[in-house]
Amino acid sequence: MLREFTVDFGQIGSQTRQHPGSRIKTAVNQWPLTRTWAQSNSRTIHNMTTSSLVSEHLGFASTGAVGQYLRMAKDMGLDYREALRSANLNEGDLAENKKPVRGDRFQAFLEHLILQANDPLLGLKSGHYVHPASYSLLGFIVMSCANIGEAILKIAPFEKLVGDMGTTQISSITRQGNPATKIVWNCRYPNPQVKPHMVDNVLASWVSFSRWLADRNEAGPLEVWLCRAKPGLQVEKAYSQFFGCPIRFHQSEDALLIDQTTLQIPLRQPDSNLRQMLESHAAQQLKSLTNPEMELIQQVRNIILGQMERGNARQETVAAFLDISSRTMQRRLNDAGTSYQNLLDEIRQEMAKRLLADPQRSIEDIAQQLGFAEPRSFHRRFKAWFGKTPGEFRKSPDPLP
Secondary structure, X not given: OOOOOOXXXXXXXXXXXXXXXXXXXXXXXXXXXXXXXXXXXXXXXXXXXXHHOOOOOOOEEOHHHHHHHHHHHXXXXXXXXXHHHXXXXXXXXXXXXXXXXEHHHHHHHHHHHHHHHOOOOHHHHHHHHOOHHHHOHHHHHHHOOOEHHHHHOOHHHHHHHOEOOEEEEEEEEEEOOEXXXXXXXXXXXXXXXXXXXXXXXXXXXXXXXXXHHHOOOOOOOOEEEOOOOOOOHHHHXXXXXXXXXXXXXXXXXXXXXXXXXHHOOEOOOOOHHHHHHHHHHHHHHHHHOOOHHHHHHHHHHHHHHHHHHOOOOOHHHHHHHOOOOHHHHHHHHHHXXXXXXXXXXXXXXXXXXXXXXXXXXXXXXXXXXXXXXXXXXXXXXXXXHHOOOHHHHHHOOOOOO
């Protein structure tokens, strides 16, 4: 049985006081492991390069989603600190729930744990460490649903709150003459070592969380479909015993099949008024959901614009408005693929064109407002930007380059 816990709904988003992550030991931890999977993925940790950290942009993951793997790594005795360092992640930021984690860094963190553990069941085991905060606000929404079927229908509309790791598709099918619901999860992460473990984590977490919500450990899917090849008899037995149903490998989709009886199983804490309130809040979060790095860039741009009007757009001044050091601001901008100087130059270009369109403003005044020590510096920079001097720009019949 999962350990009981309490939730202060006035502080949703913070860590719960206790969580159901300490699930009883199951066959996943009892079956001896073969090294077949590890040998077929023989790249070692020491061969990891910075290319793991600069792969394609994979969106973001909530700190709750990352924290689920972190709790598992600590319990398993893995060197989670080295895994965090390898992915350029800060444990303090995760603990304080400061901001979402970049997807490429999350993928690199998982890759390091996978290579350390040498365990084909790592993703499956991580499902034991799920709790409501693992799903951000979505976790608390499903807690207040009336039954498993209603909870499942909340996944797709709100899964973006958890991150960009994948997408869920839910459909009705007929299986052996009986109606069933198919829940497909499409993983977005391309790393061939990470992907199967992430699929296992998602499917196992859904099942573990549903069992806890319903207070019925026997509740489970009708079938589990996995795209991968069969991993070997011992591992297959562990999957079967965890899910309590047939596991179909070599499938076209990674999915759970749920029968109608399971969908009707009531949950332990239904509250329709609370659910509606949480859904309204989640909808607002989805509307305002932005890329944190782009949000920082926009904040810096806005402050520069405001300060430029006052002729004081020094880097230290802008950082002070954000309540961070100049060095921290520059580091975070570098992480976002830009720099303070780049943003300053972009805004100077925009303002220079606007100010030069006013014939009452002298070029000397404009240079001063844009922060240039002397008009000559402004002339050189302007020509480098637009291929003409400020005076030529003003005389041009079509001044916008």
